[in-house]
Amino acid sequence: MRNDSMRHYWQRGKFHLSALMMLVPLPFLPDYFSPKPIFVPPEIRRDIAVGPFPVTLATYDEAPARMPTGERMKEYRIHIRPADIDRVRGVFLRVGKPRSLRTAGALAFGNPYEREADVTVPDELGGREELWVTVEEWSGGVHQASLPLGEIFGGKR
Amino acid sequence: MSVGKSRTRLWFLWHSWLAMPLWAFLFFVCLTGTIAVVSTEIMWLVNPAMRASGAGEPLPASALIAAAEAAAPGGRVSSLSWGGSHMAVSARMAMPDGTSTTAWVNPVSGAVQGLSTGNSFQAFVRALHGWLMTFPVGWYLVTLLAIPLVGSLVTGLVVYKRFWKSFYQPRIRWRQAPRVMWGDLHRVAGTWSIWFIAVISVTSLWFLIYMMLFHLGMGLGGGKAPVLLAREQIPVSATAPRPDVDAIMASAQAALPDMRLRYLWLPGTAYDPATVAGSSGQVPLLPDYVRVNPFTAEVILIEGGMEAASGIELTRTIMRALHTGDFGGLPVKLVWFAFGLLMTTLVFSGMLIWMKRTARATVEAVRGVRRGSRLAEGPSNA
Known part of the structure; x- marks a missing residue:
């Protein structure tokens, strides 16, 4: 049963995984807004x-x-x-x-x-x-x- | 099922599967791109320092430079940029600590209305949209989306028979079930944005090709050497002579009288010319650059129009203008913004339709098959 619901979530959720791409810019945000490079x-x-x-x-x-x-x-x-x-x-x-x-x-x-x-x-x-x-x-x-x-x-x- | 019908079904599957696994990423790129089109206008609304009324006699460039430098101790203006009569002139300054600062100067009163440091909102949105702030990996990730985009356009046209009816009989059943409404919206919005999706996907594909050419080491510089002054042309003096900015502007404007002024770049070294840039309307989309000797204010060269550069550079300028909609002032930008929103909606509605119909249909089909197979397997397991 639990296996089934996990599969259900996977079936529905896998198409939204590309949203993870939005995480790519996150680490660069603070650096971008400071006048001098931080890292x-x-x-x-x-x-x-x-x-x-x-x-x-x-x-x-x-x-x-x-x-x-x-x-x-x-x-x-x-x-x-x-x-x-x-x-x-x-x-x-x-x-x-x-x-x-x-x-x-x-x-x-x-x-x-x-x-x-x-x-x-x-x-x-x-x-x-x-x-x-x-x-x-x-x-x-x-x-x-x-x-x-x-x-x-x-x-x- | 007839052959034609199953072929349509195959096209339909292609149409669904091209965008669906990527929909959220594509949605993000479409949305940030739409915002990028009007990022300057957004900042204009947010930041009062960027606004100007446009009424009155504009001050000469030298007065704007003097005002900007007085507002930021030690600042040296490197460029001025004019964004139209409704905008303050932006003066970019090199600062003693190695950073740069932008002063917003009222073109009529000469008042410095504000200072901004660091990257602008415009540059931020562009970096987010164009390369996820991760160069060059992000550039490739984003531009590769051009391929499913082209695919979605082509398969969509094949699947949606008689799509041209949407031009003269657009039908959106707002009061029907959400699935019906989103389906109608998807078809109508898709049909009306055919030209726009084509423009965006072709230009994005170009950005992909351009970066590949660059990384393969194929020459993109255009083969033209930069314009430089000879050492003999530079005066000898105890300290650096400050260029006569007003004389430079006057000779550039005399050389191209109907030019709509956009930029003045002061020399980056003692050997560089000053550059005045704008669009003179000779060739749509293509800016003109007037290189001026900063010491004598003589025009050295006018680069612009079709003979500006190599084929690749020309393509780059045109593709960029078409992609961003930045070639005909605010009206064109607003058209690009509207269709950008429409295209973003298209991605979102496509996902909704898929979730509401195709996913359910798939789950049911799979369940049916499994039930069937279980029944079939039943006796042998017993």
């Missing part, structure tokens, strides 16, 4: 002086993302002092030393207080690569500095 992967931060400009680089402790084009990309956020944002024309990031300003790498964009750069990472890393930061001033000055890529890479390598 963020651990972050790696490094301070570096590029000429007269103190710069903080930040990236998630995650391996680079594989783009549909096959490239590996790593996202960096670049903080410069609010007093400097109108002096800095561009911040460029590149794995390996740029040969000239034309090949300075990924140009950081977006919020001037927290610019963002998507840096191409070579498929094979020897472990001795360096991340080069180029800061170009509105007055024409160019400054460069570098740090070991391994210090600000993240993820398992």
Whole structure:
């Protein structure tokens, strides 16, 4: 008898099971409505002086993302002092030393207080690569500095 | 039973089984999609800061930017968006803590009527409807619904013979038993929304194909390089020159005089142009983008209409406009909203009919078979 009523519930209820799909977005709701992400992967931060400009680089402790084009990309956020944002024309990031300003790498964009750069990472890393930061001033000055890529890479390598 | 009759019955079974196991999910997606069509209008009703009267001489863009930046210390306006004469201009600002804030600025008085942070209700509903906030898995889950949707449309038309009668003789027996009423409603609503279901399922199918192309690494960028300024074109100065926004707007509007203004994007880097976007009505559904040198206010390029981009990008723009109904102002949106509601009703009534008829019929049929077999088995068990 009990078996029968359970079967009855199953027969009637099984077609409403797709309502469970509505649970999928639930865990993401709080994150969506807060101005800053709540659930963020651990972050790696490094301070570096590029000429007269103190710069903080930040990236998630995650391996680079594989783009549909096959490239590996790593996202960096670049903080410069609010007093400097109108002096800095561009911040460029590149794995390996740029040969000239034309090949300075990924140009950081977006919020001037927290610019963002998507840096191409070579498929094979020897472990001795360096991340080069180029800061170009509105007055024409160019400054460069570098740090070991391994210090600000993240993820398992 | 004749061959024709049993074939109809088979189609009918297909029609029932295509949507039924998924009905609740489909219902949810239809409902959130319907809300998404008018999400801006809903917020306009809820949030007085978004409203404007439309009367009076509008202020220049520079005054709106100055007002917005004065209201949020440290804020830097990155874009302005005009939603029509009844709406305040929204100014999106980059904030010192890395977040962004939107200021609602009255286009005539320049008063900042409110500030909102974080994601908008519009973005929330879109994320809920389009990808269950779970990208890209949710995107595939939602867009795969296009397949049962197409199936339901086709099988429905086969099953419902002479459906066109519903166009000129719509009959809904409101006073009859609920099953009869829901059945009538399902047929009439289904017939009247044939075009809409076709539009929605084809565009959804496109969203599925689009994401598959993207994940297969097929180029979707359109092959056109972004417009950038050369280093020699950028002035040298002690500090960043602030672009003359009013001159930028003036040259864009001189280049496309009958454009209905929608957006101004300020350069995202020192090497980017400013972009003024709107619809000039040259080609319906397709917006125009005017790229302007922010330092000289010269128009660099007008991208728009048919030659805007590659075939895929053109398809994307058209499919998006058709799916959302966002191409002809409020009247089109309201049509999309009404048919969205109708389509949601269609899913719900389909489920009710199934539960009231097909399920019961199935249970009875199964019971009958079992009773019959038990009787047949009786003697051998004894």
